[in-house]
Amino acid sequence: MTALLVTLRKDFLLQWRGRAQVVAIFAFGASALLLFSFAIGPDSLALRQHAAGFLWLGLLLASTLSLAESFECEMEEQALEGLLLLPASARALYYGKAIANWAQLALLGCALVPIMVVLYDAGTLRLLALFGVIVLGTAGLSAPGTLYAAMTSQIRGRQTLLPLLLFPLVVPVLLAAVKATSLLILGDPMGQVRPWATLLAAFAVIHWALGGLLFDRVVED
Amino acid sequence: MTKTSAQSRTPQALIAAGIALLLAGSFWGLFKAPGEIFMGDVQRIMYVHVPTAWNAMLALTFAFVCAVAFLITNAWKWDNRLEAAMEMGVVLSLLLCMQGAIWAKPTWGVWWDWDPRLTTTAVMVFAFGGILALRNAVDDPVKRAVWSSVACIVAFADVPIVYFSVKWWNSLHQAQSTPATVSKAFHWPLRINAFGILFLWAGLVALRTRVAAFRLRGELAPPPPQAKAERDVSAPGGAP
């Protein structure tokens, strides 16, 4: 447990140092949202209906940048190996990194909400629920994303391979998060947000467990 | 190529048997079995489609077993089989998607109808295809084997989640879906074809495994020859 806290401290410190990069990633996400609206056209009704999809697509695209970034500093001077040799538990290192990535993605998601509201006229009064969906969805992105980012950061062709491996895996997250967000924006007469949120939670639990089990094999020789 | 004569001929026998069964079953299903009442002849694709579906799932399940076996035993044979099984799984899944499209167009007027099983299959094509791309990008054979086993396990664990989420997502929109199977009277062509495809892919996977093993021999150095040990001044374990 203390190992986890030490890792978290290290990872949050690294994120804080790299905050300029996070701003750039946010800008990337925001410009993606802008591009999506150009792709649809100035049809306010259509934009509002698809706003949830755009938000999550934008966040998904931005996540590949954020996740890849999180392992840059670990691999450039083999710092991660240095920690493993101390010894430090690979599992603790994984969960620390995954939690830090989760926090950053959730922050990015929440930061993109105002952009969505303005560009697509897609606001909601149930803001707390919306942030809840973002927190659950990004949990599902972070776990497999951290595992694969650790893998791909060690090889060439990393920029293509991370999205290639991650995107098919997180289809359930995309489906469920978009559905839940859409219901929050457009109205949810039958109270269906909760089951979708449960699906997100189940996905996250399974992948956080799997990631912790398998991370050791990915970073150790 | 040295060992062909010494290696077993089972794969070739399997492939031959598979093709024979497939031809028999398809002939029966396509020409002999009566047409279905509501859908007519288009429905005959089920005689190939359903067996392909079973076998695609079987191939990917076998890949998953190989992945787990490799991580536990670290024996190279499981990695060779994993490579072959994943390729076969992707090929069968692609075939499945194509068959689905061929069926959907005349039936619903669209190439893709977002049927949960077919959509899950499409996602699997990308998921496992991505792992094959990963294998290509990693030079070190050990890393390649370990990572693709890890990725295979994660992707396979994801399959039921993908299926469930797509099914739920789709059920809110449309009622139609690809029929699960054909009625009881027509089971025999289905079973024959299922075994036909099974033997076919089992034989192909066995051959492909050999190819992978052969390539691995070229990538890994053979154990160091004993003769060199005599040159060592220090005996192993001897104190300086």
Place this chain on the structure above:
Amino acid sequence: MIAVAAAGVSRRYGRRWALSGVGFEVPAGALVMVTGRNGSGKTTLLRVLATALRPDLGSVSIHGHDVSREREQARRLTALLGHRTHLYEPLTALENMAVAARFLGTDASRPVLLERLDEVGLGDRADDLVQTFSAGMRQRLSLARALQQDARVLLLDEPYGHLDPPGFSMVDGLLQRLRRNGATVLMATHLVARGRGLCDRALVLDAGHLIYAGPVSGMPASQSDEAGLAEGS
């Protein structure tokens, strides 16, 4: 007591065996020079002993702990100063030290860490980001970080590598101190003449094979001359 024992250690990279059948024993408290030409397997050997790499064949034990079965214990006893510095570029020297200290459970308070940095001559750069450091400074920091572990077996890969003459003296001093504390040190270096002066044992590698393991005095001459000329000391 035997600090490091290797038997039949072999490690391959694809089609090439970087180490072949390497076997030796190093008693506790020894200062061992590991030498050989470029590509002879020095770095690979040190990394295998440090458990950063697994041997494909053979076995290694550190103070009696087999590294494949008791990896964690072996890691607690060893510290590696490798070619890659194991540092976080976006963090300061002090923060890098603190991260390692916290994982080790040792004192991570500022005064203690500053003292350790002073030992390697980085006291005045404690709050500077590692990405502003030169190669020599990074090496010093990496050394300080490794020493924090208080390991029984230290594996140093070219510790003099990027250092200036004052740096050389610093490393010499640290080595003496480690000896007094009874630690075992295996040091890969090209500075053979310097190594002869400091070390009592030598391991000589050639194309992955161990061609000499014994007292420094008995080292094959051919290995030392060229390196000695190049170093000029």
